[in-house]
Structures are given as C-alpha cells and as structure tokens.
Amino acid sequence: MSNPGAATPPTGSPAAANAEAAYVRFDNVQKSYDGVTLVVKSLDLDIAKGEFLTMLGPSGSGKTTCLMMLAGFEPATHGEIFLDARPINKVPPHKRGIGMVFQNYALFPHMTVEENLAFPLEVRRMSRDEARQRVAKALEMVELPGFGGRRPAQLSGGQQQRVAVARALVFEPALVLMDEPLGALDKQLREQMQYEIKHIHENLGVTVVYVTHDQSEALTMSDRIAVFDDGIIQQLSTPDELYERPRNSFVAHFIGENNTLHGAVTEARNGECRVAVDGGGEVSALAVNVEGVNTRTTLSLRPERAEINPASTDGLNTLEGRVEELIYLGDHIRTRLTVAGHDDFIVKVPNTHAHRRLKVGEAATIAWLTEDCRALDPISK
Amino acid sequence: MAANAIEIPTSASGELLTADGRPLKESLQRSLRRRKLTALALVAPAVVFLFVLFGMPVLYLMTWSVDDTLINEVLPRTFDIYEQWDGEALPPEPHYEAMFKDIADATGIQIGRGSTRMNYAKSKWKSLMKKTKRKIKALLNENPDFAGPYKETLLEIDKRWGDIAFWHSLDIMKNPYTAGYYLNAFDLKYGFDNEIIQQPENRRIYKTLWIRTLLISFIVTAACLALGYPVAHLLATLPLRYSNLLMICVLMPFWTSLLVRIVAWMIMLQQEGVVNDTLVALHVVDDENRLPMMYNFTGTVIVMVQILLPFMILPVYSVMKGISPAYMKAAQNLGAPPAIAFLRVYVPQTLPGVGAGVILVFIVAIGYFITPELVGGKDGQMIGNYIARHLRSTLNWGLASAMGVILLAAILILYWVYDRVVGIDNMKMG
Numbered sequence: 066m067s068n069p070g071a072a073t074p075p076t077g078s079p080a081a082a083n084a085e086a087a088y089v090r091f092d093n094v095q096k097s098y099d100g101v102t103l104v105v106k107s108l109d110l111d112i113a114k115g116e117f118l119t120m121l122g123p124s125g126s127g128k129t130t131c132l133m134m135l136a137g138f139e140p141a142t143h144g145e146i147f148l149d150a151r152p153i154n155k156v157p158p159h160k161r162g163i164g165m166v167f168q169n170y171a172l173f174p175h176m177t178v179e180e181n182l183a184f185p186l187e188v189r190r191m192s193r194d195e196a197r198q199r200v201a202k203a204l205e206m207v208e209l210p211g212f213g214g215r216r217p218a219q220l221s222g223g224q225q226q227r228v229a230v231a232r233a234l235v236f237e238p239a240l241v242l243m244d245e246p247l248g249a250l251d252k253q254l255r256e257q258m259q260y261e262i263k264h265i266h267e268n269l270g271v272t273v274v275y276v277t278h279d280q281s282e283a284l285t286m287s288d289r290i291a292v293f294d295d296g297i298i299q300q301l302s303t304p305d306e307l308y309e310r311p312r313n314s315f316v317a318h319f320i321g322e323n324n325t326l327h328g329a330v331t332e333a334r335n336g337e338c339r340v341a342v343d344g345g346g347e348v349s350a351l352a353v354n355v356e357g358v359n360t361r362t363t364l365s366l367r368p369e370r371a372e373i374n375p376a377s378t379d380g381l382n383t384l385e386g387r388v389e390e391l392i393y394l395g396d397h398i399r400t401r402l403t404v405a406g407h408d409d410f411i412v413k414v415p416n417t418h419a420h421r422r423l424k425v426g427e428a429a430t431i432a433w434l435t436e437d438c439r440a441l442d443p444i445s446k
Numbered sequence: 447m448a449a450n451a452i453e454i455p456t457s458a459s460g461e462l463l464t465a466d467g468r469p470l471k472e473s474l475q476r477s478l479r480r481r482k483l484t485a486l487a488l489v490a491p492a493v494v495f496l497f498v499l500f501g502m503p504v505l506y507l508m509t510w511s512v513d514d515t516l517i518n519e520v521l522p523r524t525f526d527i528y529e530q531w532d533g534e535a536l537p538p539e540p541h542y543e544a545m546f547k548d549i550a551d552a553t554g555i556q557i558g559r560g561s562t563r564m565n566y567a568k569s570k571w572k573s574l575m576k577k578t579k580r581k582i583k584a585l586l587n588e589n590p591d592f593a594g595p596y597k598e599t600l601l602e603i604d605k606r607w608g609d610i611a612f613w614h615s616l617d618i619m620k621n622p623y624t625a626g627y628y629l630n631a632f633d634l635k636y637g638f639d640n641e642i643i644q645q646p647e648n649r650r651i652y653k654t655l656w657i658r659t660l661l662i663s664f665i666v667t668a669a670c671l672a673l674g675y676p677v678a679h680l681l682a683t684l685p686l687r688y689s690n691l692l693m694i695c696v697l698m699p700f701w702t703s704l705l706v707r708i709v710a711w712m713i714m715l716q717q718e719g720v721v722n723d724t725l726v727a728l729h730v731v732d733d734e735n736r737l738p739m740m741y742n743f744t745g746t747v748i749v750m751v752q753i754l755l756p757f758m759i760l761p762v763y764s765v766m767k768g769i770s771p772a773y774m775k776a777a778q779n780l781g782a783p784p785a786i787a788f789l790r791v792y793v794p795q796t797l798p799g800v801g802a803g804v805i806l807v808f809i810v811a812i813g814y815f816i817t818p819e820l821v822g823g824k825d826g827q828m829i830g831n832y833i834a835r836h837l838r839s840t841l842n843w844g845l846a847s848a849m850g851v852i853l854l855a856a857i858l859i860l861y862w863v864y865d866r867v868v869g870i871d872n873m874k875m876g
Contacts, residue, residue, distance in 0.1 A: 157784075165776070175794045188780065232780070
C-alpha cells in the first residue's frame with residue numbers, strides 16, 4: 066500500500082502564526098521505541114485552550130504514543146512539546162498538572178471512591194476540609210453522590226468510568242487526556258457517556274485531548290479531529306469537514322462509509338477533473354488530491370449521496386450497475402450493486418413514500434453530483 | 447410493561463413452585479445434590495489422608511503432652527492411700543508398705559520408665575527407685591515371706607526414703623493429667639504444695655530458646671522481605687526473556703538438595719572459608735581475628751534466609767504480576783512523585799502477597815530444625831532441635847509433645863492476629 070499521506074502535508078490550524086495562542090503544541094515531534102522504526106514520524110500540532118481535540122486512528126497509528134508523550138510517560142525521541150508556551154520535555158509526569166482518564170480507569174483498588182478522588186488533592190497538600198468539599202463536588206458532577214464509601218470493585222463499569230473522569234478533573238487541571246476511556250463499556254452506555262463527557266467539557270471549559278479508534282465517538286464529541294495513520298496526521302479538521310471533505314483516500318475510507326472507484330485523470334481545470342473509470346465510463350469529480358492529467362486517482366463517493374434511477378440525469382454523473390443485494394434497515398434500504406467491476410458499491414436508498422422497489426439482478430443507473438465525488442490520491446487495489 | 451407473562455404457581459406460604467408442584471427450593475437442592483456428592487467423593491481421599499497422617503498424630507501429640515498415667519500404673523497402691531497422709535511428717539507404715547509392694551510387683555522396665563518420669567518431678571528419684579528395686583528383689587529372693595516392717599526396711603535400703611521431699615513430689619504425679627511438661631517447656635516446675643516455681647538457675651534453658659527461636663524467625667522473615675521484595679518487583683516488571691532467566695535463578699535452590707546448599711554455605715562462611723580468606727587477603731580483618739560466621743547464631747540466620755527466600759519471593763511476585771503498570775502512571779499523573787506513588791499506590795496493593803510470604807516464611811522458620819542442627823553451633827539452636835533431641839535421645843516424649851503443641855499454638859495465634867489485622871481473605875499464595 067502506498068502512503069496516502071505523502072501527497073498531502075498535514076495542515077491544521079494556522080500553525081506558526083498562531084504559536085503563542087496554542088495551549089498545547091507539538092513541534093516536529095518524533096518517537097521511536099526500538100531505534101529502527103518511527104512510531105510518530107513528524108508531528109506538528111497546535112491545540113487551542115478549551116478545545117476538544119480527538120486523536121483518531123487505527124491501532125498502531127501512533128495516537129496513544131502521542132498522548133503518552135504529552136502525559137510524560139514516554140520521552141520524545143526528537144522535537145519539543147509545549148504546554149502553555151512552556152517546554153515540558155524535561156518535566157516529570159507528576160509536575161505537569163495534566164489530568165488523565167486511563168483505558169481501564171486505573172482506579173486504585175485498595176482505596177474507596179472518596180480516597181481515590183482525594184488522592185491528587187492530598188499529594189498537593191490541600192487542607193482536609195477543602196479536599197472534602199472538592200471531592201463532594203466532583204462526585205456530584207458525575208452524578209454519583211453517596212458512592213464515596215465504596216470500593217471501585219463494587220461499582221459497575223459505567224460508574225467506574227464516571228469516577229475516573231471525576232478523579233482526572235478534581236484537581237482542576239486545565240488539560241485532560243483521555244485514552245480510549247469508553248472502550249470497555251457496552252454500546253448504549255458508551256453513547257450516554259459520550260454526551261456526559263461532552264457536557265462536562267462544555268461546562269468546565271477544560272482542554273481535552275481524547276484518543277479513540279471509534280470514529281462515531283470522535284465525530285460526536287470533538288471540536289477537531291486529528292486522523293492518524295502510520296505515525297502521521299492525515300487530516301486535522303472539524304467533524305463535518307472530515308466527513309464531507311476528506312483530503313485523501315485514507316481519511317475518506319476511515320471516516321464513515323465510502324464507495325471507491327479507480328481511474329485515470331483525462332482532463333483537469335477549475336478544481337474539477339474528468340476521470341476515465343476503470344471498467345468503463347467517464348465522470349466528473351472535484352480535483353482534491355490529483356497530480357495532473359494522465360495520473361491515477363481514486364474517486365470517493367458517500368453512499369447517501371448517490372441516487373439510483375433518478376427521474377432526470379441532467380447535470381449528473383452516471384454509471385450503469387446491477388443490483389446484487391438489498392438489505393432492509395427500516396429508515397433506508399442498503400443496496401449493494403456492481404459498478405465498474407466492483408461488487409461492493411453501496412447506495413443508501415431512503416425508505417420514503419415514493420421510492421421505487423428494486424429487485425436483485427435488475428440493471429440500474431447510479432447518478433450523483435460532481436461536487437459530491439472527490440478525486441483523491443490513488444490506492445492500489 | 448404488559449408483555450407476555452406466565453403464571454408461576456406459588457404455595458400457600460408464598461414460595462415459588464415448579465411445574466410439578468414441588469417447592470422450587472427443594473427442586474434446586476435435589477438437582478444440586480448429585481454434584482455435591484461427586485465433589486465430596488473427589489476430596490475424600492485427601493481428607494482421609496490428612497486426618498490419618500496429620501490430624502491423628504496431632505491429637506496424639508496433644509494427649510501425650512498432658513498424659514501422666516504411666517506412673518499411676520507403676521505405683522497403684524501408693525497412690526490409692528496417698529490422700530490419707532497429712533503431709534506434715536513422714537508417712538506412716540501403710541504408705542511404706544504400699545510403696546514396697548508396688549516396687550516389688552513392678553517389672554524392671556516399668557521401674558525404668560516410671561523412675562524417669564519421677565525424675566522430672568524431683569531429681570534423684572531414678573537412682574533411688576533403681577537401687578530400691580534391686581535391694582527388694584534380693585531381699586525377697588532370700589525371704590519370700592517378708593511381711594515388714596516396711597518403713598524400717600526401706601529406710602535401711604536408702605536413707606532418702608526418710609526425706610519428706612520425695613514423698614511430697616508424689617503428690618503431683620498422682621493426677622493422671624499433668625501440666626508439668628508445659629511448665630518444663632518454660633523453665634518452670636511444681637514445687638512443694640503444687641505451687642509453680644522456676645527451675646533452678648542452672649537448669650533454665652527453654653525460655654532463652656523460645657526467645658531465640660522467635661528472634662531468629664523474625665530476623666529471617668524481615669531479611670527475606672527486604673531481599674525478596676525488590677527481586678519480586680524486578681521479576682514482575684522485567685521483559686519476559688530477562689524475567690524468565692531471573693525466575694530460574696530464584697527457583698534454582700529448589701532443585702538443589704538442602705544439604706548441598708548448607709555444605710556450600712559451610713565452605714563459604716567457616717573460619718578458613720572463602721569469605722574469611724578473601725577478607726584476610728584484602729586486609730579487612732587480621733588473620734587471627736577471622737570472623738565467626740558459621741556454627742553460631744549468624745550462620746543459622748544467613749543460611750535460613752537463603753533457603754527461605756523463594757518462599758517470600760514467589761507469593762509477592764505472583765501478586766505484583768497482577769498489578770497493572772497503569773496504577774503507577776495514574777498516581778504520578780495525579781501529582782504524586784514516584785516515591786509517594788510507590789508507597790501509597792503500589793505497596794498497598796502488594797500487601798496480600800507480602801502477608802502470604804511473611805506468614806509462610808515465619809511459620810517454616812519457627813519450626814526449623816536441619817539448618818540450626820548443622821550450622822547452629824551452640825547459640826544457633828532452635829526449639830525444633832530440642833524437640834528432636836527429646837524425641838530421639840532423652841526419650842522425653844511428653845516434653846517434646848508439649849513443645850510441639852506450644853509451637854502449633856504460637857502459629858495459630860499468629861495466624862489469628864494476621865486475620866484480625868490484615869484479613870486472611872486478603873492473603874494470596876499465588
């Protein structure tokens with residue numbers, strides 16, 4: 066597989082100009098564990114104060130390593146990390162004042178919930194009375210008042226999760242890191258906790274750096290998402306931008322559902338291009354990430370942006386296909402077709418009053434708007 | 447919510463019933479009974495084994511430690527009328543007659559054993575009994591119809607029969623049960639009138655021995671903990687290939703004979719041993735002042751620590767292995783410097799293993815026998831050595847049993863204290 070990131074330099078917020086305003090700043094950070102391969106290849110990232118930034122990527126993409134470097138558990142092999150304009154590479158973890166929610170919560174099993182919450186206050190030599198007030202307040206915030214006397218083992222997964230969040234916030238850090246905090250919860254609870262964490266973030270105004278491999282979690286919660294792959298940020302954008310305007314094939318493929326078509330560019334102008342699709346047909350697409358005429362490209366089209374057998378094809382790109390499978394999902398019918406030699410082309414047909422019923426094996430015309438189809442870097446297939 | 451529902455039948459008292467009308471609880475018990483019986487059958491051999499080879503001997507031990515019936519069989523007549531004596535002056539003729547006849551009827555073996563027992567109560571009984579038996583035998587050979595006067599005759603045989611102290615000492619032997627062995631084990635004994643008094647100064651050995659046994663066990667346990675804890679931590683945190691190697695080093699002693707290890711220590715620590723030779727060669731000590739590290743207290747402690755170290759390392763290691771490194775990270779992240787994080791978050795979580803290790807090492811140490819026997823010399827002997835001595839050489843099984851029971855009680859008390867302080871459920875052997 067070629068490296069899809071190579072074509073696109075990772076760009077986020079206006080980096081250098083905004084350096085003073087950035088609360089957390091990774092400056093050309095590299096990390097290697099074995100001296101042979103780089104886990105984080107070259108990371109430049111600015112995080113604004115009060116922002117909810119998610120590091121999203123498949124496992125092994127370097128996102129957790131970045132978090133561990135920020136928390137101080139892993140030294141950066143090269144480069145500098147700044148916290149509030151202060152370089153922190155040489156600051157030990159306990160002096161960074163960063164809150165963290167661990168993957169399996171890491172609640173101290175030999176302490177009660179109250180003692181767990183009081184721990185960061187005690188090591189900061191806070192007076193007993195004030196600590197008690199803060200603990201009570203934190204428990205209230207996560208809706209667990211009255212649970213202070215219990216041991217972590219006596220709590221359910223969701224309750225442990227809340228305690229972990231409360232513990233990371235009780236000493237009022239300006240920055241909180243969360244390392245896949247919802248990974249151990251079931252789906253329903255996970256969704257509920259996503260909203261709760263989001264609300265806590267909004268109410269307290271803390272900066273949150275959140276690591277996950279779950280894209281829906283990232284889309285739900287984040288102000289901005291940094292998509293990691295292969296030790297590089299592939300794209301740093303807001304959730305809607307990331308979904309609607311992916312900059313390369315990896316992001317298009319990783320975020321949401323995506324149809325890909327391969328082809329060669331025949332013509333390019335005004336930000337649009339004509340692409341000769343392998344397997345027949347020529348379509349127009351936005352030239353997002355193509356190198357020029359006569360180069361290979363991968364087209365990306367979201368399943369909900371394509372239409373089957375439209376009333377009129379004026380101004381639309383069309384390809385012929387054949388219906389292979391119909392899956393009834395209530396609000397829409399997931400239709401799998403063979404298009405241009407690929408048998409995994411998905412179209413979501415809304416279950417509206419007027420939609421035409423398709424049959425398996427039927428020929429169909431697929432149509433879409435040029436602006437919904439993005440010509441990206443080629444991936445071999 | 448009104449979903450589909452079935453009517454579950456209940457009895458008059460409100461208990462749930464199964465479909466055939468039996469109470470649910472009863473049905474459940476019936477269905478579980480078979481499984482319980484199978485489980486019971488599986489553990490039965492171990493239970494029987496434990497009872498026959500451990501439980502019964504311990505019960506015997508307890509009986510022996512208080513048993514005092516032997517002497518009652520040897521001197522039945524004497525004890526029958528003993529109560530009639532006021533104890534103020536020497537007993538009257540009937541008592542001497544009873545004693546005479548008892549000694550005359552007893553076999554040589556009975557006199558031997560009995561007089562040994564009598565000697566515990568008062569020294570010189572043994573020689574008195576043996577001499578008297580011999581003389582009476584000779585006298586009866588000469589004159590089978592001898593019928594007194596008994597008092598006069600006995601006093602003639604040995605003037606000690608006129609010593610009231612011997613007669614007083616019989617009082618304590620009359621009872622078929624005695625606490626005498628237990629008193630003996632603490633350098634105490636019965637005096638006249640059954641009051642408890644200390645042994646004469648030159649016969650007090652056990653109190654020092656108990657204190658020394660406890661002291662050695664404490665030192666050995668503490669040393670094992672101090673040496674074993676870091677090793678266990680290393681074992682639990684090193685990458686697998688190094689920790690495996692280290693584990694082999696820890697387990698190596700288990701694959702080596704105890705005697706081989708002790709002899710190795712002798713070679714190392716004796717006066718002309720490797721350690722002393724090295725120290726002399728380095729001019730740390732003079733040739734004349736070589737350190738005495740073998741055949742004494744020091745030698746016992748050093749060798750016992752080496753032998754018992756794995757018993758500390760293994761349970762501590764197994765607990766440490768289960769502690770996620772995330773806890774230390776979390777503690778530091780929350781603002782604790784590494785040392786505080788270690789003491790407040792890591793160490794408390796290792797306590798179940800530490801408790802198990804401490805109990806294990808202490809219990810094994812307190813009854814140790816071979817090591818002090820071989821390297822203990824004079825001041826490195828422990829209570830176990832004396833139990834063995836009384837079992838094998840002096841044949842004072844009563845005293846040996848009493849010491850064994852005291853040892854058992856000491857361990858049970860420790861166990862109880864541990865349970866109260868730490869909680870036995872918290873202990874993890876592995």
